Amino acid sequence: MPNYNYRATDPDQQSCEHCEAGFEELQALSADPLTECPQCGAPIRRVIQKPNAMTNRRWNTKKMLSDGNLKRLGFKKLVKESDGKYVDVLQDK
Numbered sequence: 001m002p003n004y005n006y007r008a009t010d011p012d013q014q015s016c017e018h019c020e021a022g023f024e025e026l027q028a029l030s031a032d033p034l035t036e037c038p039q040c041g042a043p044i045r046r047v048i049q050k051p052n053a054m055t056n057r058r059w060n061t062k063k064m065l066s067d068g069n070l071k072r073l074g075f076k077k078l079v080k081e082s083d084g085k086y087v088d089v090l091q092d093k
């Protein structure tokens with residue numbers, strides 16, 4: 001079940017801390033989006049979350065895909081030669 005973010009549509013209107021700051025609600029995909037705050041009844045809207053799962057991780061893709069790392073993990077790195085054959089370039093290293 002996805003987690004949806006809700007926030008008061010108009011913070012100037014009557015609203016509570018709960019919806020002014022925004023809150024998360026676990027809902028089924030098929031569920032109708034909430035239209036009012038469950039605590040104070042103020043109008044709320046669903047806010048789209050930025051998918052930031054990848055950017056949070058300190059992955060160094062370049063390092064991960066380096067020849068040394070690939071070889072250490074048992075990968076092959078096939079490169080197509082000019083004659084159309086694939087050669088494992090990690091073999092010779």
Ligand SMILES: [Zn+2]
Binds near residue numbers: 041
């Ligand atoms: Zn509220």
